[in-house]
Amino acid sequence: MPTAPDANTVSVAAATATATAPRPAWRWRTSLEGVAIPVGAVVGGCVLFGIFCFFQSRNPFAVFAAIYKAAFGSWYSFQNTLVRAAPLMLTALCTALPGRWGLVVIGNEGGRVGGGVAATAAGLAVQSASLWFVILCMLLGGMVGGGLWITLVGLLYYKRGVNETISSLLMNYIAIAVLNHLVNGVMRDPSSLNKPSSYPIPDEKMMPTMGNSNVHYGLVFGIVACLLAWVLMEHTTFGFKVRMIGGNIRAARMAGLPVATLGLITCFLGGAAAGTAGMVEVAAVHGRANESLAAGYGYAGILVAFVARHRGLPIILVATFLGGILASGGILQREFQLPDATILLFQGLVFLSILFSDSLYGRFKFFKERGA
Amino acid sequence: MNAHSIGWWGVVIGVLAATVRGGTPFLLVSLGECLTEKSGKINLGLEGVLLMGAMSAYAVAYRTGSPWVGVAAAAAAGGTLGCVHAFLVSRPKVNDIAAGIAMLIFGSGCAFYFGKPYIQPSAPQLPPIGLGNWSSVPQIADALKISPLFFFGVAVAFGMQWFFRTTRWGMQVRAVGDSPAAARAVGISVTRTRFLCIVCGSALGGIGGAHLSLFYPGAWTEAISSGQGLMAVALVIFARWNPVQCLWASLLFGGAQAIGPSLQAVGISTGYYLWNASPYILTLLVMVLTCSTKRTLVGAPGALGTSS
Numbered sequence: 005m006p007t008a009p010d011a012n013t014v015s016v017a018a019a020t021a022t023a024t025a026p027r028p029a030w031r032w033r034t035s036l037e038g039v040a041i042p043v044g045a046v047v048g049g050c051v052l053f054g055i056f057c058f059f060q061s062r063n064p065f066a067v068f069a070a071i072y073k074a075a076f077g078s079w080y081s082f083q084n085t086l087v088r089a090a091p092l093m094l095t096a097l098c099t100a101l102p103g104r105w106g107l108v109v110i111g112n113e114g115g116r117v118g119g120g121v122a123a124t125a126a127g128l129a130v131q132s133a134s135l136w137f138v139i140l141c142m143l144l145g146g147m148v149g150g151g152l153w154i155t156l157v158g159l160l161y162y163k164r165g166v167n168e169t170i171s172s173l174l175m176n177y178i179a180i181a182v183l184n185h186l187v188n189g190v191m192r193d194p195s196s197l198n199k200p201s202s203y204p205i206p207d208e209k210m211m212p213t214m215g216n217s218n219v220h221y222g223l224v225f226g227i228v229a230c231l232l233a234w235v236l237m238e239h240t241t242f243g244f245k246v247r248m249i250g251g252n253i254r255a256a257r258m259a260g261l262p263v264a265t266l267g268l269i270t271c272f273l274g275g276a277a278a279g280t281a282g283m284v285e286v287a288a289v290h291g292r293a294n295e296s297l298a299a300g301y302g303y304a305g306i307l308v309a310f311v312a313r314h315r316g317l318p319i320i321l322v323a324t325f326l327g328g329i330l331a332s333g334g335i336l337q338r339e340f341q342l343p344d345a346t347i348l349l350f351q352g353l354v355f356l357s358i359l360f361s362d363s364l365y366g367r368f369k370f371f372k373e374r375g376a
Numbered sequence: 377m378n379a380h381s382i383g384w385w386g387v388v389i390g391v392l393a394a395t396v397r398g399g400t401p402f403l404l405v406s407l408g409e410c411l412t413e414k415s416g417k418i419n420l421g422l423e424g425v426l427l428m429g430a431m432s433a434y435a436v437a438y439r440t441g442s443p444w445v446g447v448a449a450a451a452a453a454g455g456t457l458g459c460v461h462a463f464l465v466s467r468p469k470v471n472d473i474a475a476g477i478a479m480l481i482f483g484s485g486c487a488f489y490f491g492k493p494y495i496q497p498s499a500p501q502l503p504p505i506g507l508g509n510w511s512s513v514p515q516i517a518d519a520l521k522i523s524p525l526f527f528f529g530v531a532v533a534f535g536m537q538w539f540f541r542t543t544r545w546g547m548q549v550r551a552v553g554d555s556p557a558a559a560r561a562v563g564i565s566v567t568r569t570r571f572l573c574i575v576c577g578s579a580l581g582g583i584g585g586a587h588l589s590l591f592y593p594g595a596w597t598e599a600i601s602s603g604q605g606l607m608a609v610a611l612v613i614f615a616r617w618n619p620v621q622c623l624w625a626s627l628l629f630g631g632a633q634a635i636g637p638s639l640q641a642v643g644i645s646t647g648y649y650l651w652n653a654s655p656y657i658l659t660l661l662v663m664v665l666t667c668s669t670k671r672t673l674v675g676a677p678g679a680l681g682t683s684s
Contacts, residue, residue, distance in 0.1 A: 166667045181653030349482065352478060353482065
């Protein structure tokens with residue numbers, strides 16, 4: 005499913021232009037538009053949610069104050085936000101990286117599950133080794149497991165022309181079935197009665213938290229992965245080639261780019277990020293593989309990628325923002341007697357508003373460059 | 377063999393009954409998705425629509441005491457969510473996959489929020505149509521109690537086939553889906569056609585949800601849907617954008633889902649979880665075998681997945 009040639013084509017043109025022409029003056033109105041519209045959209049989503057709260061006879065300002073307090077109000081609550089943001093950053097990359105090539109992959113959940121299972125298997129195989137070796141093996145296992153899973157999606161697209169959105173969606177369900185099959189079969193720990201799970205990773209081999217905070221190293225993985233993705237896609241020739249393919253695949257073929265190889269590599273990298281999310285879930289949170297690996301973070305990750313326009317740095321911001329929203333679920337329940345689903349509703353409204361705002365670019369006279 | 381232990385026949389009858397029961401929501405959402413995709417847009421948010429339909433059908437049936445009013449409410453709720461999706465994707469530069477996922481989150485949020493008070497009470501169920509009353513074997517009589525919404529779905533499938541093939545409106549929908557520019561040139565409003573298709577498609581998806589909460593499994597819970605709404609997109613490809621083939625595909629999916637539990641019922645539990653994934657594996661296999669990099673699939677609307 006080819007996406008519209010958007011800013012990619014523009015940046016290709018801009019790159020060739022800067023080679024010959026002197027650098028143009030800073031176009032502050034365009035830059036301002038890029039900040040004002042998303043911020044306006046978030047505010048718009050919040051206003052909609054505020055109206056909803058008002059009709060549910062809760063004071064919207066009190067609700068927002070509580071959400072802010074629970075998400076960003078103190079170091080303690082911010083830690084909670086960061087813990088939730090880490091998997092979102094990693095799963096978002098699974099859509100974002102292939103997205104730059106022009107593929108719409110929604111197999112985040114499958115990559116996460118595949119990575120989690122592979123990481124558990126790797127961790128169990130070397131569980132008597134030292135802590136850091138176990139974590140390294142789990143990380144490699146997770147990256148390879150998730151990476152291969154999404155590479156298969158790319159391969160089906162390239163070899164057989166199978167629509168990548170549908171195949172990755174199907175592979176989510178297949179991954180979950182394989183997970184259930186394994187944790188009810190060969191990997192099953194007989195002592196896990198109510199919730200069939202794999203054998204556990206020993207407690208002392210679990211991924212530690214950073215310093216004396218509650219935040220585990222998954223956050224570092226998330227931020228580093230996003231930064232690497234940003235550098236790779238925006239500042240290397242590899243990224244330039246991928247973006248060129250996403251902008252105009254025919255032109256890229258004419259230019260002799262290895263279109264398929266680059267596509268498979270981006271799929272592998274995206275899947276490896278999702279697999280790392282699964283590994284973090286096992287190594288830092290549950291200590292074993294079970295169905296909580298498929299916790300629905302995948303779909304939120306897809307939205308994070310789209311909202312951040314498939315770019316690494318904005319993903320960190322958007323994921324932190326969404327992590328904050330997710331972290332405030334408990335307080336809405338305790339202080340306002342609002343059900344958990346309120347957060348889902350809030351999240352949906354904000355995302356709908358942001359997606360709507362995509363259609364507003366270039367519509368306001370104020371943001372048009374003067375004299376251009 | 378006595379009437380109450382029918383052995384292996386039990387598996388066959390069980391699978392058949394579960395095929396129709398489990399296939400009905402697939403049928404309704406896939407018909408809705410088929411209508412939507414024929415007009416050139418994708419609606420991944422049907423999962424949210426399905427949940428919202430299930431919740432509103434149950435809540436309204438409980439309040440009014442009539443399951444039929446519940447079905448109407450489900451259609452209305454689905455249509456309302458469809459309006460939001462249709463409005464969003466009619467705007468320029470809005471990606472319909474992303475919009476669908478946002479609608480999925482928003483729709484399930486709404487359903488869980490407003491459905492919270494209805495998890496406990498029990499609502500009146502849709503009356504089954506008993507095709508097996510002639511039989512003295514209770515298993516057969518039970519198995520042939522079929523949801524009225526299944527017959528509704530079958531009627532819609534054949535009706536939609538007729539609509540696409542022979543009516544002027546049907547041709548307009550196909551024109552919009554195949555070549556919006558050409559449709560616009562002969563004076564068809566692309567925006568309005570797509571809007572109507574998405575809204576009607578979502579209403580059908582909502583009715584599919586009503587089958588879940590008012591017939592089988594027959595109660596409102598947050599785990600009521602097992603991804604039927606998302607699968608609709610794959611099903612429509614499987615059925616080659618043909619409404620009558622949606623019917624056969626839905627039955628196949630319903631049947632494939634029933635194999636695992638039925639085998640388990642007679643004591644075979646090997647590969648239980650893998651059997652559950654058989655519809656997905658089957659779809660993927662069919663796509664791998666029939667797709668080609670050289671041409672698009674037969675029946676695929678030309679403008680599907682493009683930003684026109």
